[in-house]
Amino acid sequence: MREKSYGVQGALNFKVVENTGWQVRFTKNWDIELQHLELETCEDAGGYDFILHLGGFKPDKAGCALLDDHIYIRSDYLFCEDSYRHIRWRMEVSGLEDRAMTVRLDSNLTGWQVVAELVINQLLWFRLLRKGYPLIHGSAVCLGDRGLVFAGRGGAGKSTVALDLLARGFRLLGDHFVIIRNGSAYGYHAPLHLTPFNLHPLIRDRLRRADYFSYSINRYLRKITGRTMVTKVKLNNLAGDFLADRAKIDRVFLLIPGNEFKVQEIDRETMAGHLVVNQKLETFPFFKYMLAYSYLYPRSGVASFWETYRDNLRMALDSRPGYKITVPPVYDAGTLDEIYRLAADDQ
């Protein structure tokens, strides 16, 4: 059994307890994603915000209402046994609305590849929002104290744009998530997800040999199988000093793949609307559990969660201008130049 403690920007502390056999150790995607958050000390003075147990467990289902044959709910508690395609999982959450939450998660062999990471992302987002830190699924860079956030769905080019701007002198706040609060964006230095689409030559030159080797293998596998494999590269394995911890949000961009390049300025309400739906799509398939809990407890924090997220986003985005950028299906140098012009313009 192994325990590791993590902390996020001093706003959140949590612990992951791994109590599984060789299955989980076989696929450690979630471990790599969290390494940048590792804490030295085991116990924080204020206690943990949530503790996640990975491995088999026996749920405590007493006194629960049963919804749709697989979701057990009572006040502050949820247990479910579910599946999606080839992935099966069992999840128990106690202290849903409490200061301290305990989550137990068990999955099948093929499921561990995906489920632990998914659940951890959901928990981070859920608990950070509770403390007033809305999380945006996107990338962020900064020049000096001017921060730029690029939000969008998968495949919109958030990583591509961020890495391209890095090569032009910007610093990286994060490639996958951005934590925002009171008009500032905070660094979240999760590993880069490199694919043949977003790897900039300058970044490639900074890769360690081992990472470049993994990347080449994945690129070759993509040629044979047609599936894009992501190479995860820890940020502190990249040569050079290009990370940043915090910046004031100057602009927020929403990237949407479309036909041709177009830029449209949008107001804060519309931007918040886009970002809320973005997060709803991101939450699938756990969206269902939030719905089930809200159905039984319509006055709970979970039930008003999306309104809370939207309000927090509005406050955090302050009155910074937002832009909707329609990007072509395949990026070319011209697209990246246009985006750089927008990014560099500090009116």
Place this chain on the structure above:
Amino acid sequence: MNESLHYNVYDLATFTINRNRGLRFFNLINLKFDAFKVKSVPRPDIVLNISPFAPASQGCYLVDHGYHVKENYLFCREAEGKAGWELEVSGVEEGNTVVNFWTRRNFSIESLINPDWLAQSFLLRIIEYKLAGRGSILLHAAAVSKDGKACLLGGRGGSHKTTLCMDFVRRGGYRCLSDDRVIVSGNKVYGFPLHQSLFDFMCGHLETEFAWTFFKKIGYLRLLLREKEANHPLPEPATAKLLILLEKGKKVLDEGFHCTKNDLVRVLACNNRLEDFTDLMSWGIRSGPFLKCFLAYAYVFPEYLNKYKEMVTGALQGFLIEIPAVRTSLPGTYRKDSFVTVKEIVENMLVDSTGGRH
């Protein structure tokens, strides 16, 4: 051979389904909207074409690699569980809606008896949105009525709504408007029966909705083969007098029992959205595909989501303002006194026209 089927839902909405006639054996269970069948409709609000098609998806935004969205238009190609399909909707927000749907592959046994359920399941959601725009809400709830007064029974799957309806008909002398879905408009309740023949068969042959045996199933299949056409008259709409929400479990909902009207709006909306995840479970589809389509469209046009929420909230508040609502739980296994308990609540509320308001 192609055929056109026309439907009219109490003049609240009209639609047409164009499909390949195919095997006619199981039409009773395959054609879900038979209760509303009419000879023709002049200008249907929605047209569903179940046939291969070429999507008109030029100039679209791309969401999540599979959803093509532009103003008033959506196209997606998806696969999950035992099925793969293509869906195109023109006229998402306004104007007449044309839906093209084609199932690329379908490996479930259900598809032999129920080949068009996937297409009709999407159509059902589109009807729901269309009705919402007109101030009527298609609710996932059952309703029973007597003397023009109706009581709605809401609850998730497995909360014994159907068995209670069966007992209300058999032992209470009530009429069942529908055991699965109803339309509420103002204070009127309209039944939206999706499988009337199945419900009638269960009333006549089964103790509870879960008492299926192999031989009973054979019996039902034989009935389907014998009777080609549905011959059930549409139930008369009734005035809503009471809403009962049923939960399954021994001791639940501690403080949640007493809901305000605003809470109930949220509860009923969640109930509807949860159906998106459970309707297609027998096909191995559990991820709420229509909800994903809706959100993909709302991602590009977030004002649509706000507009839709306002419409639904307004209509539900208007409906709930007049009628009392009770939330109660029944034991996990259906017992004789489950029906007696609920019947008592209904009779008290329906008789007592002034009291009992929450």
